[in-house]
Amino acid sequence: MNVLRTVLSEARLVAARDLRIEARSRVVVDQILPFAVLVLVLFGFALDADHRTLRTFAPGLFWVAVLLSALLAVQRSASVDAADGTGIALRMSGLSPVARYLGRTTAVLVQLLVLEAVLVGGLVVLYGVDVDDWFLLVVAGVVAGVAVAATGTLYGALASGLGARETLLPILVLPVLAPVLIGATRAFDDALGAAAVDGWAWTGLLTVAALILTMVGASAHGVLVED
């Protein structure tokens, strides 16, 4: 029990540090959020669509926008530790790799949730979407966000320090997140009334995926950062 409490306490420290850095640098607010909204706008241009078409495809477009933006957030998170020997300092600090992983995942998750909230606003305003089930929308958004953050943080650590990090990360992480994209889109189909599917069943699958990905990430992170 004490070990768990220590890990969670250390994870909170790391998450607070990452969020403090973000609050001061404002990269998510100034760059990643506008990029996400821009993706939604570009989908509208590319599909040359009316509101009915956009409402039909809104769940899929939403999650594609989230994934693309999440890549930027993850790269940003990984680059913070790559600069000025911060990663080495963290390693020397005595914080456990699991706590560091959970902390960074939490910080990325918080950023993703802000991103999702803004994008839902974008769906309502730009695509004319009506939300049928807010509770399902929030639960599915959080659970899928955990899966994306857990996977992104692991692969961000994996690609950090490599020469072609920016191009390698999407190739590595997007195939792993493809099932999450499918599940989250189906859950949002139900929440937004875009299709007759059982959103809660998909949310259940997403929960399993999020748990597995988080456990794999926590187990593997130590191997990667101790290189």
Add this chain to the structure above:
Amino acid sequence: MATEPTSPDTTPPGAGRDTTGSRGSRLLGVVTLVGLAVLVVLAFVVTDPDVRIHPTSGEEFGQFDAVRMLYVHVPLAVMTYLAYGLCAVASAGVLIRRTPWWDVTAHAAAEVGTVFCGLVLVTGSIWGRPVWNTWWEWGDVRLMSTLILFLMFAGYLALRRTTGDPRASSRRAAVVALIAVLDIPLVNRSVEWWENRTLHQQSTLGDLKIEDLTLFTLMLGFLVLGMVLAWLLLHRFRVGWLERAALEHSVAAAIIERRAETPTSEVHRAVGEAGDAGTAAGDRS
């Protein structure tokens, strides 16, 4: 690949210094080529097409000549599982034993497995055009999960090609491989788990619902493509091993060359200064 040497300086068993071939691998290659020829004749000439008669309307239906592609497609899929399974085992070996032998094996298995996986997708697509009336079916879970598997290992191979510390790179690649192989049970069991979300038929091998010559040709397909897999793995492993040895040799040669550039007097002076400093330190203590 029978033993586990700890350094690439050791030439792998059976490999010559200027070739990846050996008497055994050449014999395997010849037998494989003959087997491939027999398989092609049996699959594409001798066996019957899949033509059935509808009991009430009397119309012909079935897969017709497209069924011949399955003699290659199904064994390719099984060999893909085997190659990726070997990659997973070797990747676990990389993390536990941390020797180059496991690393080279994992890399070879992933590369050959990805070639096989690509062929599975291509042959499946060619088979699907006449049978399903489409090259690609987005709603098919097995197709999607196989594509995801292929893309994950494409990422693995991209990671292997990055520059940097080889030991760190091999451990990172091992983690990616171990995550990627989690998709294999999904690919394999998808037909049972999502019966309504796939056009793939369930396995008929266990029930032996298929006829003698068909079954024989399919089994020959497994055997021959298994030999192709073994041959490719053997040679890719040896290429990887020699690459590592060449890299270490070139680094060692570069160090010797760099040392030779430094005048001997400077080396002696540097060594002398270090020796004097050491003696002085010893006197003080």
